[in-house]
Each structure stands twice: as C-alpha cells, then as structure tokens.
Amino acid sequence: MKSPVVKRSIVVGGHKTSVxxxxxxxxxxxxxxxxxxxxxxxxxSEIDTNRQQGNLSSAIRLFVLDHFKSLAAGATGESRPRxxxxxxxxxxxxxxx
Numbered sequence: 001m002k003s004p005v006v007k008r009s010i011v012v013g014g015h016k017t018s019v020x021x022x023x024x025x026x027x028x029x030x031x032x033x034x035x036x037x038x039x040x041x042x043x044x045s046e047i048d049t050n051r052q053q054g055n056l057s058s059a060i061r062l063f064v065l066d067h068f069k070s071l072a073a074g075a076t077g078e079s080r081p082r083x084x085x086x087x088x089x090x091x092x093x094x095x096x097x
Contacts, residue, residue, distance in 0.1 A: 011041045
C-alpha cells in the first residue's frame with residue numbers, strides 16, 4: 001500500500017530540508033505560490049518564519065486550511081479574522097504578491 005504522505009526536499013531560509021505532506025497539500029501549496037507570484041521555497045520559508053509553534057509540516061497544513069477558509073469566507077461575504085498561525089503573513093512580501 002502506497003503511503004499518502006509524500007516527502008520532498010525544499011530550501012527553507014537558505015537551508016535544504018525535507019517536508020512530509022499529503023499530495024493534496026503539495027498541490028495546494030503550488031497553487032497558492034502561483035497565485036502570490038512567489039516560489040514554493042519562498043512561501044514555505046515565510047510560513048516557517050511566521051509559525052507560532054509545532055513542526056513545519058503542521059504549519060503548512062494550517063496555512064493551507066486558513067488560505068482556503070479565507071477564500072470561502074470572502075465568497076460568502078463573511079468577515080473573519082486571520083488565525084494565529086498565519087499572523088504576520090498578511091503584511092509579508094508573500095501576501096503582497
């Protein structure tokens with residue numbers, strides 16, 4: 001049985017590291033980085049810099065969840081404050097894209 005988790009090497013903050021995520025999260029991260037006109041490494045580095053706790057894989061999953069929740073809230077006209085794990089990203093170069 002094939003594992004649903006995919007481990008990939010990526011440069012984060014100038015250092016090569018490996019990150020394990022399910023394929024849908026990798027796909028979502030690629031989509032988000034394209035929307036923001038940044039590289040996947042730049043996006044992951046920004047998430048790493050701004051994470052409050054936990055490991056990098058968890059921080060990425062929470063970032064993706066928050067991104068799509070924010071899009072859904074915008075589509076319904078709801079106003080929703082950003083979650084704590086993503087604080088700082090709105091002011092970062094990544095979000096200005």
